[in-house]
Amino acid sequence: MAIKIKSDAIWLDGKLTPFEDSKVHVLTHTLHYGVAVFEGIRAYRSAEGRPAVFRLKEHIRRLFDSAHIYMMEMPFTPEQLEQACIDTLRANKLAEGYIRPLAFYGAGSLGVGAVNPVQVAVAVWPWGAYLSEEGLKRGIRAKISSYARMHVNVQMVRSKCSGQYVNSFLANREAALGGFEEAILLDTDGYPSEGSGENLFIVKNGVLQTPPLSSAILEGITRDSVLRIARDLGIPIKEEKFTRDSLYLADEAFMTGTAAEVTPVREVDHRTIGKGEAGPMTKKLQAAYFAAVKGAEPRYLEWLSPYQV
Numbered sequence: 001m002a003i004k005i006k007s008d009a010i011w012l013d014g015k016l017t018p019f020e021d022s023k024v025h026v027l028t029h030t031l032h033y034g035v036a037v038f039e040g041i042r043a044y045r046s047a048e049g050r051p052a053v054f055r056l057k058e059h060i061r062r063l064f065d066s067a068h069i070y071m072m073e074m075p076f077t078p079e080q081l082e083q084a085c086i087d088t089l090r091a092n093k094l095a096e097g098y099i100r101p102l103a104f105y106g107a108g109s110l111g112v113g114a115v116n117p118v119q120v121a122v123a124v125w126p127w128g129a130y131l132s133e134e135g136l137k138r139g140i141r142a143k144i145s146s147y148a149r150m151h152v153n154v155q156m157v158r159s160k161c162s163g164q165y166v167n168s169f170l171a172n173r174e175a176a177l178g179g180f181e182e183a184i185l186l187d188t189d190g191y192p193s194e195g196s197g198e199n200l201f202i203v204k205n206g207v208l209q210t211p212p213l214s215s216a217i218l219e220g221i222t223r224d225s226v227l228r229i230a231r232d233l234g235i236p237i238k239e240e241k242f243t244r245d246s247l248y249l250a251d252e253a254f255m256t257g258t259a260a261e262v263t264p265v266r267e268v269d270h271r272t273i274g275k276g277e278a279g280p281m282t283k284k285l286q287a288a289y290f291a292a293v294k295g296a297e298p299r300y301l302e303w304l305s306p307y308q309v
């Protein structure tokens with residue numbers, strides 16, 4: 001779901017900058033060629049009202065891993081960018097919301113292989129349910145995209161790179177214009193891989209299944225959290241590819257992502273999934289995930305970076 005963004009301040013190249021002044025040049029290399037790496041992180045307020053960022057270290061680690069893949073030299077340390085996320089939340093008095101760090105090649109030279117100075121921004125904004133409140137509760141309707149997820153040697157799947165979202169954009173727009181809430185992309189061998197901005201899970205006969213990390217998927221941090229929670233709940237897990245029709249025949253399906261959280265899928269390609277509502281295992285994992293992000297589950301407190309607004 002797209003939202004209009006306005007905040008007080010954006011962290012840009014080491015300084016908190018008024019929203020209106022957080023600008024780049026039209027000849028910014030990344031604007032032309034798409035080589036930027038970014039993250040999507042959420043902060044949640046606990047039941048007692050204490051705010052914390054969820055898995056901040058892992059997200060910043062992935063940002064640096066993404067940069068490494070493109071040989072992008074980060075002008076800041078991971079610790080500095082973790083602090084930048086917290087500082088930006090505080091500057092915007094946000095006790096709950098979405099955090100978007102972005103590292104990109106600035107202006108100077110053009111030409112595909114030009115290596116300009118790397119700029120880094122961190123923006124924050126309030127962001128409710130990504131695929132609607134209704135979707136989070138009842139499940140969404142999804143469509144297999146006519147666009148395939150790019151082959152692992154076409155895009156670098158371990159990186160969260162802006163250019164890769166051209167593929168996501170095409171799939172997401174196609175699904176939305178067709179009246180669906182989200183697209184599910186097949187990989188180039190025809191196996192379901194992930195959504196335009198989420199990882200994909202199915203449940204069949206009590207077993208939780210998701211495509212393995214060797215497939216064309218982003219190594220989702222929510223995917224990892226859900227797998228850890230499922231393991232702790234004693235749920236059997238298979239990290240294996242499954243076919244498009246086994247998705248149709250699943251007892252339950254859901255998608256995970258920082259923005260999408262744990263969103264049930266109630267229909268795919270006009271086929272009802274299970275009973276056409278959020279299934280019992282989906283509900284259980286969703287509740288456990290929300291408990292974890294809000295600090296209500298002691299064993300996952302290590303995932304939280306508390307801060308004060």
Ligand code: PPE
Binds near residue numbers: 041219221258
């Ligand atoms: N796959 C893709 C393609 C993806 O973009 C995301 C996150 C995931 C899987 C799940 O990753 P993780 O957030 O680490 O669990 N998508 C981000 C961008 C959403 C947007 O519209 O922008 C997000 O959820 O923040």
